[in-house]
Amino acid sequence: MTTETRPEPEPATTTDADADGTVTTTVNGIRTLLAPRPGPLSAGLLFRVGSADETLATSGITHLVEHLALHHHGLSDLHYNGTTAAAHTHFHVTGTPADITAYLNGVCAALRDLPVERLATEKEILRTEAAGRSAGPAHAAAVWRYGPRSYGLAAHPEFGLQKITEHDVRDWARTWFTRENAVLWITGDTVPEGLDLDLPTGEWRPAPEATSALPTTPAWFHGDDGGVCLTAVVPRSTEATLFAGVLGKELFRELRQKGGYSYTAAADYSVRDADHATVVAYADSLPEKQDALVGAFVDVFAKLRAGRIEQSDLDAVRASALTLLDVPDLAAVRLPGRAADLLLGRPGLTTAQARAEIEAVTVEDLRDVARAVWADALMQVPDRAVDWAGLTAAPAESADIVTGRRHPAVGNDAVALIVGDEGISLVTPRSRATVRYAECVLMRSFPDGARHLIGPDGISLTVEPTLFRIGPSELAVVDGSVPPSAVVATEPRDPSLIPRPAKPDLSTAWKDPRAWPVTAAIWALGVLTAVLAVLTCVLAFHATDRSVPAGDQDWRPVKAAALVTAGAAALCVTQVRRRDRGRA
Numbered sequence: 241m242t243t244e245t246r247p248e249p250e251p252a253t254t255t256d257a258d259a260d261g262t263v264t265t266t267v268n269g270i271r272t273l274l275a276p277r278p279g280p281l282s283a284g285l286l287f288r289v290g291s292a293d294e295t296l297a298t299s300g301i302t303h304l305v306e307h308l309a310l311h312h313h314g315l316s317d318l319h320y321n322g323t324t325a326a327a328h329t330h331f332h333v334t335g336t337p338a339d340i341t342a343y344l345n346g347v348c349a350a351l352r353d354l355p356v357e358r359l360a361t362e363k364e365i366l367r368t369e370a371a372g373r374s375a376g377p378a379h380a381a382a383v384w385r386y387g388p389r390s391y392g393l394a395a396h397p398e399f400g401l402q403k404i405t406e407h408d409v410r411d412w413a414r415t416w417f418t419r420e421n422a423v424l425w426i427t428g429d430t431v432p433e434g435l436d437l438d439l440p441t442g443e444w445r446p447a448p449e450a451t452s453a454l455p456t457t458p459a460w461f462h463g464d465d466g467g468v469c470l471t472a473v474v475p476r477s478t479e480a481t482l483f484a485g486v487l488g489k490e491l492f493r494e495l496r497q498k499g500g501y502s503y504t505a506a507a508d509y510s511v512r513d514a515d516h517a518t519v520v521a522y523a524d525s526l527p528e529k530q531d532a533l534v535g536a537f538v539d540v541f542a543k544l545r546a547g548r549i550e551q552s553d554l555d556a557v558r559a560s561a562l563t564l565l566d567v568p569d570l571a572a573v574r575l576p577g578r579a580a581d582l583l584l585g586r587p588g589l590t591t592a593q594a595r596a597e598i599e600a601v602t603v604e605d606l607r608d609v610a611r612a613v614w615a616d617a618l619m620q621v622p623d624r625a626v627d628w629a630g631l632t633a634a635p636a637e638s639a640d641i642v643t644g645r646r647h648p649a650v651g652n653d654a655v656a657l658i659v660g661d662e663g664i665s666l667v668t669p670r671s672r673a674t675v676r677y678a679e680c681v682l683m684r685s686f687p688d689g690a691r692h693l694i695g696p697d698g699i700s701l702t703v704e705p706t707l708f709r710i711g712p713s714e715l716a717v718v719d720g721s722v723p724p725s726a727v728v729a730t731e732p733r734d735p736s737l738i739p740r741p742a743k744p745d746l747s748t749a750w751k752d753p754r755a756w757p758v759t760a761a762i763w764a765l766g767v768l769t770a771v772l773a774v775l776t777c778v779l780a781f782h783a784t785d786r787s788v789p790a791g792d793q794d795w796r797p798v799k800a801a802a803l804v805t806a807g808a809a810a811l812c813v814t815q816v817r818r819r820d821r822g823r824a
Contacts (some may be wrong), residue, residue: 259590260571262578263429268437269419273579276429277569283340283426284332284576285347285437288583289416291394292326292448296682296694297726300366300398301412302329307362308409309350313343322347326394327447327513328583329417332576337432344424348437351417356406363401370398377522377620381471384461384634385618387453387698388681391512399682403728418442425579427572447513447584453697454618454634460627461634463620467502467524468537470620472613476517476586478597483609484509484519485557486549490540495523501533514584519613530622538629541617544610549603561598565591638674638699641665647710650741657703659714661721664693666701673701677721687732691718704739 257263263274270285289302303324309331310322320333320343333343379395386392419439426432450473463469474480488507495505505523512518525533543549567573570591578588589597619631627633644660658665663676675695684692689712691703703710703718719727 259592260574262571262575265431267424267431267435268439269441270422270424270437270439271582272424272426272431273575273582274426274429274431275569275571275575277427277572280334281337281340281426281428281432282332282334282572283344283424284330284579285344286331286423286425286579286583287329287417288327288421288445288447289329290325290327292390293416293445294393294400295725296388296393296396296399297403297728298400298408299393299396300401301404301408302416303366303398304359304362304401304404305329305351305354305409305413305417306331307366308354308356308358309347309413311355311358311362312346312350326391328580330576337428340426341432341434344435344437348439351413351439354409354413356409359404359406359409363404366398366401377465377467377469378471378518378520380461380463381469381520381618381620383453383698384459384620385454385471385473386451387696388694389451389696390448391450392453392698399684399728402730414440415442416445420444423579423583425575427569427575444585450512450516451696456632458614458617458619458631459634460619460621460625460631461636462623465524466527466530466622467522468534468619468621469523470521470537470541470613471618472519472616473512473516474519474609474612474616476511476515477609478594479601479605480517480519480609480612481509482554482557482561482598482601483606483613485560486553486606487519487521487540487544487610489553489557490544491521491523491537494540495533495536499532499536501525501529501536511580514581514586525622527622531624534621534624534626538626541610541614545607545614547603547607549606549610551603554601554603554606558598558601562595565595565598635697637671638665638695638697641667641672641674642676645714647708647714649708650706657701657708657710659710659717661717664701664703664718673699675699675701677718678723680722680726683718683722683727685719685727685729687730688738689715690733690738691715693718693722707739707741 261275265272265274291299291302294301306322306324306329310320313320319335320331322329322331331344331347333340335343375395382392382395388396417439418441419437420442421444422437422439424437484507488505491502491505491507495502502523502525507519507521510518510520521537523533523537574591581588617631618634619626625633642658642660642663642665644658644664647657647659649655649657655668656666658667662678663674665672665674675693679696680693681696682692682694686692689703689705692700693703694700703715705711705715
């Protein structure tokens with residue numbers, strides 16, 4: 241192992257405290273915020289890296305580095321943890337000054353030299369963690385809004401775990417977990433003795449640009465949970481924060497108290513990056529009330545967009561927000577949020593500035609936010625369309641298909657894979673999905689020959705050799721065209737998970753109107769075959785004249801009848817197979 245030359249810890253340099261008493265300093269080149277409060281110390285080390293910085297083929301690598309960095313702490317009475325979000329990773333701890341020093345110095349030491357011998361074990365732990373994690377109401381919306389990139393990655397499984405190597409995690413740690421890309425906060429007035437936070441030198445990295453899978457907004461898509469969820473990305477502002485509070489009150493009043501459509505009806509505001517935030521509105525419902533729920537949900541937004549906002553609602557939300565600024569030791573309480581803003585490159589507000597902005601918000605400001613929310617809305621609805629409300633259906637299929645060789649599905653010529661030089665398409669009578677090789681963000685390669693491809697718009701398709709008439713040469717075209725960086729080789733599947741062609745249900749053939757003409761032809765051919773078979777037997781009986789020598793008997797009529805019978809029987813069998821194949 242190469243011996244790393246470590247720089248000497250730099251002394252902390254303190255600047256003047258701001259109006260709230262928050263002190264800015266540095267610890268070994270890392271920007272640091274200090275604000276005292278009574279009791280045990282709390283501290284957090286944030287890095288500007290998260291799932292949004294990954295690709296689908298490397299997804300999970302930041303989370304994996306976080307787990308490896310914390311492994312050596314093991315069982316401890318110390319209150320500590322680590323979290324990986326879309327745009328940052330946070331290591332935080334509460335304890336004595338010695339605890340803070342030991343924990344944070346230990347995290348930095350592990351980041352410099354990750355315990356890669358734990359790689360396989362930590363991957364399994366992450367898979368277990370994912371299996372027990374429940375998705376929030378806005379989970380599906382992130383996939384439809386961003387696609388499988390940037391801020392949409394947090395809503396996808398961590399597909400990259402199987403591909404990530406020791407070299408990958410080490411390189412990721414060296415690149416992103418650097419002193420210039422970090423911010424430290426401590427709820428004390430001095431830096432604990434011995435805290436040096438030795439990290440490699442790098443550069444500050446701004447939050448990633450958001451991608452989009454939506455050609456237009458406002459838009460809607462079908463969801464599976466029976467509820468209604470609306471998300472919108474708006475500029476970060478105090479007005480938008482208060483609007484979310486007023487929206488939550490209006491949804492609760494109209495959908496639960498008045499209409500009785502929902503048990504949960506609420507709204508939320510969350511920061512996405514330095515300049516944008518996400519407003520989420522959600523309401524659940526029973527199946528028999530979903531139509532009424534959707535209508536009432538849309539009406540709430542129509543009311544707010546028209547400016548019909550109760551001053552009393554704004555006053556109540558404003559009072560709650562101001563109350564949060566009156567808590568003891570406010571500067572220390574606000575440290576994590578201010579550190580996150582500093583990390584993102586956004587100037588933080590002092591308490592006086594925050595208070596002034598809250599007090600200045602008007603009903604007209606909330607109306608403007610309501611209009612901005614609706615303009616960018618992405619609405620998840622149950623099994624019904626909402627075009628009547630002025631929303632456009634989000635694209636659920638590809639706009640075109642590739643040109644190439646057609647490979648029909650086994651037992652169903654109406655479904656086919658088209659393998660071309662530029663991409664691959666899956667077409668059915670009701671849909672089409674296309675992934676172009678150069679744009680493919682992930683191809684999962686299964687040892688049994690299956691390939692699962694995902695495009696940047698979130699459209700995906702699966703090549704199952706057991707279901708399509710496709711051979712190794714066609715798979716070789718796909719394998720050779722997708723960028724290697726997007727390919728993840730998976731572990732073998734359980735044989736029971738490999739799909740097989742469905743067997744036709746012959747007992748219900750007569751119920752399908754499309755099969756009636758073919759079925760009628762089969763019956764006619766069957767009857768004709770039976771008649772011809774009887775005729776052949778009769779001719780054969782009469783052709784056998786015992787008074788005529790065997791060599792002089794005329795068998796030509798019998799042979800002709802037998803030939804016609806065999807042809808009718810073959811045609812009947814062909815029609816049966818065609819009917820069953822079309823229904824498979």
